[in-house]
Amino acid sequence: MDFFDNKMAGIWGLGYLGYTTMLRLQKRGFSIRAYDFTRQRELFAKKKYPDEDQRISWSKMRYLPPLDFSKVKVVKYVRNMFKDISLHFITAPEEYKRNGEKGMAQRVAEIFSLYLKRYNTRPLIIFESAFIPGYIEKNFVNYLENTGLKEGRDFYVGVWLRMDWCIENFIVQNNTMPVAGYSQKSLSAVKALIEYLGIPYVTFENIKEAEIYVNAINAIQAMINDFLRQLSFGYPSVNMRKVMQVIVDNINLAECSLNMGTGGEKMTFAINYLIDGSTNPGSLGLLKEFQEVNLSSILNYGEYIVKSGYKNVTILGVSSQGDKKELTLSPAISLAEYLLKNNVGVCINDPLFSEADLLRLIKGVKTVVFPNEAFLSEVVIVGSDHFEYFTLSQKVLSKLKKKTKLIIDNYGIWEKLDFGKNTKYYVVGDGSLNIF
Numbered sequence: 333m334d335f336f337d338n339k340m341a342g343i344w345g346l347g348y349l350g351y352t353t354m355l356r357l358q359k360r361g362f363s364i365r366a367y368d369f370t371r372q373r374e375l376f377a378k379k380k381y382p383d384e385d386q387r388i389s390w391s392k393m394r395y396l397p398p399l400d401f402s403k404v405k406v407v408k409y410v411r412n413m414f415k416d417i418s419l420h421f422i423t424a425p426e427e428y429k430r431n432g433e434k435g436m437a438q439r440v441a442e443i444f445s446l447y448l449k450r451y452n453t454r455p456l457i458i459f460e461s462a463f464i465p466g467y468i469e470k471n472f473v474n475y476l477e478n479t480g481l482k483e484g485r486d487f488y489v490g491v492w493l494r495m496d497w498c499i500e501n502f503i504v505q506n507n508t509m510p511v512a513g514y515s516q517k518s519l520s521a522v523k524a525l526i527e528y529l530g531i532p533y534v535t536f537e538n539i540k541e542a543e544i545y546v547n548a549i550n551a552i553q554a555m556i557n558d559f560l561r562q563l564s565f566g567y568p569s570v571n572m573r574k575v576m577q578v579i580v581d582n583i584n585l586a587e588c589s590l591n592m593g594t595g596g597e598k599m600t601f602a603i604n605y606l607i608d609g610s611t612n613p614g615s616l617g618l619l620k621e622f623q624e625v626n627l628s629s630i631l632n633y634g635e636y637i638v639k640s641g642y643k644n645v646t647i648l649g650v651s652s653q654g655d656k657k658e659l660t661l662s663p664a665i666s667l668a669e670y671l672l673k674n675n676v677g678v679c680i681n682d683p684l685f686s687e688a689d690l691l692r693l694i695k696g697v698k699t700v701v702f703p704n705e706a707f708l709s710e711v712v713i714v715g716s717d718h719f720e721y722f723t724l725s726q727k728v729l730s731k732l733k734k735k736t737k738l739i740i741d742n743y744g745i746w747e748k749l750d751f752g753k754n755t756k757y758y759v760v761g762d763g764s765l766n767i768f
Contacts, residue, residue, distance in 0.1 A: 335419045335456040335488075335521055336528070339363060342417045342455075344440055345424025346372035346406070348390045349460050349494055351382060352502045353421050354404060355397055360529060364404040367413050369424065369439070376406040391499040414447040418455040419525075426463035437468055441475040448476075448487055456488045456521045459539075462546035468539050473514055484515040490522035491539050492531070493546045509533040512542040556580075558618060565615035566606070590761035591742050592663050592715075593629035601660070630663040633740065634670040636767035637711055642738070644677035646700055646709040649716020650685065650693065657684045663742075664715040665694060672696045679709055683720050707734040717743040726750065740765075 341357050343350045343366040354364050367373075375381040379401075387394050407413060413420075424436050434442075437459075444457070459468050468491065473483050483489055490513040496502045511526060511533045513519025519535070526533050536542040560579070564572035603623055607613050637645060647668055652661035659665065668678045672694075679700045680690045687699045700706060703724055714721060722745050729749055736755050739746070744759040751757050758765040 336362075336525055338416065338418075340365065340417050340419065342366070342413045342420040344368075344413075344420065344422045345436075346370075346376065346381065347424060348386070348497070349423035349425065350421075351386075351390070351396070351399070352496075352499070353423050353460065354399055355502075356529060356531075358400055358403060362403075365413055365417060366404060366406045367410055368406070369436075373406050373408065376404075393500070396499055397503075410443050411447060411450075413443075414451045414453060416453075418453045420455050420457045422457065422459045423461070425461040426467065435463075435467075435471060437463075437471040438475060441472045444487065445476050445479040445481065448481060452486075454486055454488070456490065456518065456525075458522060458525075459489070459491045460494045462491075462493045462543045465540050465543040465547065468543070469514065484517055488518040488521055489514040489539070490518045491542050492522060492526055492533065493542055495546060495549070505531065510536060510542040510545050512536040512539045514539055555618070562616050562618055563606070566610035566612050568611065592633055592667075592740070592760055593626050630666050631670055632767055633713075634667050634674070637671060638674045638676060640738075642676065642710045644679070644709040645671055645711040645713060646679040646681065646706055647713045647715050648681050648702060648706060648721055649714065649718055650680060650682045650690070651716045651718070654717035655684070655719055659693075662715070664713075667713070667715075668694045668697060677709075679705075681706065682716065683718055703728060703732060707732055707736040710735060711738045711740065712736050714739070714741045714743060714745060717745055721745055724749065 339360075339362045341362050341364055343354055343364055346366060346368040350366065350368070354366070357364060366376075368376075372381060375383055382390065382396055387396055390396060422436070422440055426436050448455070457472075459472075468489070473489050476487060477483060481487060490511070492509045492511050494509070495507045496505070501507075509526060509531050511519070511522050512535065513522050523533070523535065536545060560572065560576045563575075564570075603619050607616055607619055610616055647664050650659065650662050650664040650668075652658050652663075664680075668680065671678050678694070678697045680694065680697045681700050681702045682690060683702070685693070690697065690699050700708070702720065706712060724746060726749055729751070734752070734755070736751070739751060739755060739757045741747070741757065741759045744762075746757070747759060749757075756765070
């Protein structure tokens with residue numbers, strides 16, 4: 333179905349997102365029909381839209397590119413939003429509501445459930461604002477489907493979630509737009525439209541992932557702000573504004589990785605250094621919390637293994653870095669000691685350490701030979717990304733004796749191998765195992 337062949341679009345909301353979406357669509361020849369739940373309709377009718385407050389909040393320079401108002405019709409009645417329109421943008425953002433109050437998604441869902449049945453337009457509906465992950469599915473898609481409509485048949489839902497909050501950012505378009513669809517056809521339609529409009533984008537497998545992405549980026553920025561603020565309290569005699577700018581310009585987030593946690597016998601040195609060197613260490617709450625969370629993240633896996641009733645575990649690698657004899661940030665030691673204290677047998681292998689070294693390092697463990705004895709435990713944990721572990725092939729694996737029911741791979745080095753239907757293979761963070 334061609335959702336935008338007639339170059340007509342419905343805009344739900346006349347705030348910043350609505351205004352800039354209309355700008356973008358008009359550039360490609362679209363005509364607009366718009367509706368707003370607030371007094372914006374009146375401002376538009378009186379030709380006072382956008383008003384001065386909107387200009388101030390939407391633009392750092394108080395300049396807004398002009399709309400062609402002759403091609404925008406703001407309607408008074410919602411029924412006029414449906415005839416001949418098969419492309420809708422929900423540009424009004426969600427807000428926290430008190431118990432019993434309806435959010436934007438549910439309000440428009442009620443309207444769509446009524447008029448989709450009447451007009452049978454089978455539209456593509458694009459949400460532009462991220463809220464609580466899962467909110468769009470729960471309060472819009474599920475609501476419509478509970479009325480007898482079906483996503484992928486009677487309507488299509490996708491997102492391109494906006495991350496610009498002023499005209500200047502909108503014009504520059506530095507960020508790639510996160511894009512997702514509730515169904516494959518919805519995703520294909522959103523991608524076709526965004527490519528037609530020439531917007532850079534990144535695709536997610538489902539709407540919830542895209543919602544998490546946007547919220548996570550905003551949360552990271554908020555936490556960095558809080559961290560830098562705390563750092564200025566911890567080092568009050570330092571010009572932290574200058575230091576902050578250099579930090580922001582040089583931080584390399586590509587170095588981040590999703591794993592079980594780093595800890596072992598010692599925590600990250602940098603955290604300790606910053607706390608120990610501060611004249612007000614009590615103000616560095618985020619750093620202290622990281623120390624606690626870091627260790628607890630590792631032990632969460634240990635708690636899961638104990639709770640699940642597994643009796644024996646093999647940990648492959650105690651080194652914190654692949655092919656380096658380094659224990660500073662290794663999670664293996666703390667995890668092994670926790671399991672042993674909870675009566676779970678632990679076997680260890682690390683090609684960089686002798687058997688005597690390993691037995692001395694962690695009291696009570698046994699050593700195993702890789703790969704021959706690696707899969708004789710119920711659980712196997714890949715703790716280090718040593719080259720030797722990468723060499724495991726499907727041919728070698730098929731000849732080994734295996735009793736393993738669960739593999740926790742900290743690095744994803746065996747993602748292409750098939751361990752059989754009786755073994756659960758989990759790469760840390762892949763969403764296939766709930767350890768809580």
